[in-house]
Amino acid sequence: MKVSEIMTKKVEVIKDNELVTKARAIMRDKGHRAMPVVDRNNMMVGIIGRGDVLHITSAKSNLLVKGMMRRPVIGFEDEDLYAITKRMVDNSIKQIVIVDKKVQNKFLGVVSALDILSAYVNEEYISKVDIxxxxxxxxxxxxxxxxxxxxxxxxxxxxxxxxxxxxxxxxxxxxxxxxxxxxxxxxxxxxxxxxxxxxxxxxxxxxxxxxxxxxxxxxxxxxxxxxxxxxxxxxxxxxxxxxxxxxxxxxxxxxxxxxxx
Structure with missing residues (x-):
């Protein structure tokens, strides 16, 4: 199974020059656990999650997303399920940003830990650990x-x-x-x-x-x-x-x- 089969392509992104309070409001209103961050040219530059926005101390903070985002771990559409799983586990993360192999940092979508676990469940993979x-x-x-x-x-x-x-x-x-x-x-x-x-x-x-x-x-x-x-x-x-x-x-x-x- 390839990443292209399980990734989420229609993902809400946020610009790096937006306020962190806006990212927090979107996460609150729409239930997002994390959001990819893009620049003014819509190229991938980072990712920001719930744990990041919880650091802000005021509803009127002027802190920009670029000051709080993290560098994303990236993947490609043609990678297989096990490869993307191992990268996620090795980096202790819950989202991998999928980018274009030919166009550097062109954002294509996201694979989450739940996307991967859903694939294992839906395809009836058997865990290597029993209980x-x-x-x-x-x-x-x-x-x-x-x-x-x-x-x-x-x-x-x-x-x-x-x-x-x-x-x-x-x-x-x-x-x-x-x-x-x-x-x-x-x-x-x-x-x-x-x-x-x-x-x-x-x-x-x-x-x-x-x-x-x-x-x-x-x-x-x-x-x-x-x-x-x-x-x-x-x-x-x-x-x-x-x-x-x-x-x-x-x-x-x-x-x-x-x-x-």
Missing amino acids: VEKIMKDTLYCTEEDELSRIGKMMLAADLTGMPVIKAEGKNKKVVVGFVTYGDLINGGYRISEESGKQRKTKIKNVMKAIAKYVTVGERVNNVAKLMVKNRILRIPVLDNEKNKNLEGVVDIEEMLRAYL
């Missing part, structure tokens, strides 16, 4: 009473797109009650860099979503892939069992893609 317990990893977590300002900074520092929210019940018991993501912060209009006032006092319980999607340690990787694709999620809590709902770890889409290589 999710073998690919899950430890994670930072927070409580409902934690301040958004502190937790948001932890998420950015650790490059976590989402964090489980737990309720401590006895020794070593971490019952998952919710999940908070970059998207929740952007959609709620929160700016985690602010240090005082109402923003700082906001609690995680006012931002998080009650836990809706999770898996248990014995779930098969192929089933987890289907769940993530169906619900368009990048990170999912792994619990001990349905009854206790005790947090054991998380699985990111990066680990999911690696399981197919």
Whole structure:
């Protein structure tokens, strides 16, 4: 399977001389996780994501996209599925910008981690790892009473797109009650860099979503892939069992893609 078969060609872009606040507003209103950045000639120059725009401290910031964007990892239409998967995993990214081989930096589209995982699911590829317990990893977590300002900074520092929210019940018991993501912060209009006032006092319980999607340690990787694709999620809590709902770890889409290589 080639990149041309799974890439998204109609992608909303933003100019490098636009305000970062505009990029944030578009992500909030349209649910984009990231946006390709082009120059005045519509040539590819970068990419900007939710984690980048969360750094801005004011709704009236004059910071331009070119000052916050990252250099994109690029790919080509004729590359195969495994090659593009390996490049994404090796670079720990969730989007690869597709450009023209003949015209340098001519933007053609984007391949996301979910595009790739969807291809594996739709084509019924079999993961090389059987159960999710073998690919899950430890994670930072927070409580409902934690301040958004502190937790948001932890998420950015650790490059976590989402964090489980737990309720401590006895020794070593971490019952998952919710999940908070970059998207929740952007959609709620929160700016985690602010240090005082109402923003700082906001609690995680006012931002998080009650836990809706999770898996248990014995779930098969192929089933987890289907769940993530169906619900368009990048990170999912792994619990001990349905009854206790005790947090054991998380699985990111990066680990999911690696399981197919």
